[in-house]
Amino acid sequence: MKTSIVGKYDLLEGNKLYQARARVALPYLVKQAEARQTIYYSDLAKILEMPNPRNLNYVLGVIGNAMKELSLSIDIKIPPIQCIAISKRTNLPGDGISWFIDIADYSTRSPSQQKEFLDAMLAEIYLFPYWREVLNVLGLDPIHIDLQEDLHKATKIRSGGESESHRKFKEFVSKNPLVLGLKDSLPEGILEHVLPSADVIDVLFIDQSLKIGVEVKSIISTPEDILRGIFQCVKYKHLIEAKQIVDNELPNSRIILALEGRLPEKFIIAKNLLGIEVIDNILMS
Known part of the structure; x- marks a missing residue:
């Protein structure tokens, strides 16, 4: 897999705080995908030591752009893993996800329609077999817990x-x-x-x-x-x-x-x- 195109979105080398946080966040999202579990914005923000979960839009945007460009460079559709992060109030991702999915007018759809779309996207994310390879290409280590x-x-x-x-x-x-x-x-x-x-x-x-x-x-x-x-x-x-x-x-x-x-x-x-x-x-x- 090539990483040159992904690099232009600074997931790999960007030195801004939200870019560094994106590098930390992606392995956690992969771990959640492997467990077939969503994660609340507030919980992800706590892991990343972010006082305001609203600022996750920058972090998740970096990840979303990187996945889109990596998909183009290897000609394999990588699902929008950032959809795993959802609001505790709505149990849905924010409207920003509409930039990364192939669904017209997602943000204007009813909550029930958005939930149907989310369930379909989550199925793709959970079944995608190459998340470890994605991390490897990006030089990121998978999360390991020992309890x-x-x-x-x-x-x-x-x-x-x-x-x-x-x-x-x-x-x-x-x-x-x-x-x-x-x-x-x-x-x-x-x-x-x-x-x-x-x-x-x-x-x-x-x-x-x-x-x-x-x-x-x-x-x-x-x-x-x-x-x-x-x-x-x-x-x-x-x-x-x-x-x-x-x-x-x-x-x-x-x-x-x-x-x-x-x-x-x-x-x-x-x-x-x-x-x-x-x-x-x-x-x-």
Whole structure:
């Protein structure tokens, strides 16, 4: 693969901050593509240590231009991987993506039409088999995570009964959906909701057809217990939606890991790859 054309867009050698950030961001987007997961702008901005996610448009624009020019130079269509980054509010990429896709008037289409287009683009991105080769051509290293020690510790956790700290935090969250960014008008969350597998999720909010499950970890939770919570959320999402399916409902759920403390930095990539929403540093008032 040739890189000369890509170089003119300064992905490889540009010394501006947004260009350097693009070189950091692309391997993360590739990792998300391999995991078949989107990533919120806010989460990507946090990885890149950007205080304002709105400035990602420059970063993603550099990546988009590089992918277009690399496609031309090797005569292989490279999907617009920047589509993986989406807004938490709309679950869609920003209008700037219209410069990089072959869909007329994308920005004027309805949200439902844009979602259909996004799903089609994501399928192309997830199935593209040469992302590692793209990184190699650009001289960028793939992302590798190693949580084996933490995972081993997580498997050794045994329940010793509910702590007072966990109980208080759980009850606080159930009565205060606003701390999770949910509507204040929601009914109080159901505590200790039992799923058909006999697993128990700490809090369940019901917003019409949407079920919002919340696993909570109080201030005394260890890092390995927080990692365990991430995996619990993966399980709960599948269980809640399985129940919806057999109840003749459309699967429609959202799962949140609510932390009274801070999410350890070493788990940020893992939670993004697994598609788990984490809200941390929640203050009980």
